[in-house]
Amino acid sequence: MIKFVGAFDKVSDLPNTVFPEYAFIGRSNVGKSSLINAIVRQNIARVSNTPGRTQTLNLFNIDDRIMIVDLPGYGYARVSRADAARWLARLEEYLLTRSQLRRLFVLIDSRIGVRPSDLDLMGFCDANGIAYQVIYTKSDKRIREKNQVRVSHENHPAMAADVLETSAEKKIGIDAIRVIIGIK
Numbered sequence: 001m002i003k004f005v006g007a008f009d010k011v012s013d014l015p016n017t018v019f020p021e022y023a024f025i026g027r028s029n030v031g032k033s034s035l036i037n038a039i040v041r042q043n044i045a046r047v048s049n050t051p052g053r054t055q056t057l058n059l060f061n062i063d064d065r066i067m068i069v070d071l072p073g074y075g076y077a078r079v080s081r082a083d084a085a086r087w088l089a090r091l092e093e094y095l096l097t098r099s100q101l102r103r104l105f106v107l108i109d110s111r112i113g114v115r116p117s118d119l120d121l122m123g124f125c126d127a128n129g130i131a132y133q134v135i136y137t138k139s140d141k142r143i144r145e146k147n148q149v150r151v152s153h154e155n156h157p158a159m160a161a162d163v164l165e166t167s168a169e170k171k172i173g174i175d176a177i178r179v180i181i182g183i184k
Contacts, residue, residue, distance in 0.1 A: 001063055001064075002040055002042055002063075004058075004059075005060060006058075006059055007056035007058050008058075009056055009057075011090060011093045011094045011097060011098070014059065014094075014098070015059070019064075019065060019067045020066055020067070020100060020182075021068075021069050021098065021100040021102060022067070022069065022105065022181050023068075023071050023103075024068070024070055024071060024104075024105045025091070025104060025105070025106060025107065026074075026106060026107030026108060026109075026118075026137070027073055027107075027115060027118065028074065029073070030073065030107045030108065030109045030138075031107065031168055032070065032073060032137075033046055033047045033070065034137075034168035034169070035107065035135070035137055035166060035168045035177075036068060036070055037168065038168040039068075039174055039178055039183065040060070040062065040068065040183065045058065045070050055072050055087075057070075057090070057094065058070040058071075062181075066181060066182060068181075069101075074087070092124070095124070095128065095130050101130070103131050103133055103160070103180065104125065104132040104133075106121060106122060106125075106132050106133070106134050107135050107136075108135070108136050108137065109136075109137055110136035110138050110139045110165065111141050111142065111143050111144045111145070112144060113148025113149055113150070114148065114151055118151075122134075122151065122156055125156075125159075126156050126159070128158075129158055131158055131160065132158055132159055132160070133159065133160035133162065133163075133164065133180070134151055134164070135163075135164045135165075135166055135173075135177070136163065136166065137166055137167070138167060138168075138169075139165040139166060139172055139173070140169060140172060150163075151163065
């Protein structure tokens with residue numbers, strides 16, 4: 001059973017649970033909500049064509065065992081500099097203080113490839129020992145940008161060795177994520 005726990009503006013407002021958390025983050029419009037919905041086989045995360053719709057820390061309880069955290073995207077959302085700075089500070093606080101966090105899934109659009117903002121996030125996680133895994137989304141779509149930079153765990157000590165290729169639409173790679181999270 002999947003329950004929406006809430007949308008939280010502050011890390012301090014998050015419930016203090018004993019459930020392991022698996023958080024999803026990526027640049028705006030990377031397909032994060034669609035991927036979350038495919039993983040849990042339900043439309044729980046709001047899907048939008050407008051970048052930056054997710055603006056809060058959204059928690060979902062899966063079978064009273066696991067928490068899925070839908071984090072705001074970064075990069076393209078049209079928000080003020082003050083809002084962007086506040087979101088970044090909140091993200092850093094979440095990543096540095098949330099002891100329940102088991103893995104951060106960093107989503108990258110496979111049509112575009114890694115961007116400097118992705119590398120900044122990965123560098124932050126590497127420097128702070130925050131376990132993360134890179135997931136390329138939209139792998140069923142045609143590549144738009146040639147000569148993409150690809151990442152590997154050799155240069156990123158906190159990164160999981162497996163880089164996953166997914167498509168929420170075609171259900172590619174979804175089962176591998178479900179196994180990591182522990183969803184049947």
